[in-house]
Amino acid sequence: xxxxxxxxLDGTLLNSFGEITIRTKEVLxxxxxxxxxxxxxxxxxxxxxxxxxxxxxxxxxxxxxxxALVYDIKQKEIVYDKFLSKEQVLEIVDICEENSIYxxxxxxxxxxxxxxxxxxxxxxxxxxxxxxxxxTNINIVSNLRKYIEELDENSKFLKVTVxxxxxxxxNGIIRKLRNIETIDVLDxxxxxRKTIKDGTDDVQIxxxxxxxxxxxxxxxxxxxxxLEKEHIMSEEVxxxxxxINDKEMIENAGLRSRYGK
Numbered sequence: 037x038x039x040x041x042x043x044x045l046d047g048t049l050l051n052s053f054g055e056i057t058i059r060t061k062e063v064l065x066x067x068x069x070x071x072x073x074x075x076x077x078x079x080x081x082x083x084x085x086x087x088x089x090x091x092x093x094x095x096x097x098x099x100x101x102x103x104a105l106v107y108d109i110k111q112k113e114i115v116y117d118k119f120l121s122k123e124q125v126l127e128i129v130d131i132c133e134e135n136s137i138y139x140x141x142x143x144x145x146x147x148x149x150x151x152x153x154x155x156x157x158x159x160x161x162x163x164x165x166x167x168x169x170x171x172t173n174i175n176i177v178s179n180l181r182k183y184i185e186e187l188d189e190n191s192k193f194l195k196v197t198v199x200x201x202x203x204x205x206x207n208g209i210i211r212k213l214r215n216i217e218t219i220d221v222l223d224x225x226x227x228x229r230k231t232i233k234d235g236t237d238d239v240q241i242x243x244x245x246x247x248x249x250x251x252x253x254x255x256x257x258x259x260x261x262x263l264e265k266e267h268i269m270s271e272e273v274x275x276x277x278x279x280i281n282d283k284e285m286i287e288n289a290g291l292r293s294r295y296g297k
Contacts, residue, residue: 044277054162084172101194103258146173154199256284
């Protein structure tokens, strides 16, 4: 019997509108009723994942920031973390701003950006369908570097996402970011495609992106922490994902499922 099912959100559990189907909720409820731990593993901030966990009845753990932290839902505390430092984040932001590239910064509480574009625009549209208290916290600031610089020293940085619709420009910034030896730059080769509602029309948002974390951060490393904590073997883990940031957990789990791309 599988004791943990680790599930990615965007492109996997959630459809292109950021929703969970009724059928999916029914299947997950049956698994939870049998004692299976459903662990949502996403790049999103804790608050956004916790809201989705509540929607499906998952009440134990979640993985945020692509494995940068494990959060105990019942105890409401971080039990494992590998955060980016403020210095690392500022270095990434400086490179992006010097090259006029869009980026946004994820803390455990919110997504910080200068404007509503790309992934942040999708979260904003997704929020419009959710009640207050169940939305992804988005903080739009006029000066991203200054805002990050002035944050409390205890601020916890999960990742930085970099986006651009032009492949050549995007590949150029990737090469520069890879010169920072203390970070991992996710190798995403495809274009992200998300759907938002504009009145009665469905509008596609398309862009190239990468996600930047501290060195050696991935979802499987976070799952390994849970396996040790809960005395569970890797053979008793099922992993479901669709993207390169799911690679390690899919390769190492007892049962692997690659949904989507």
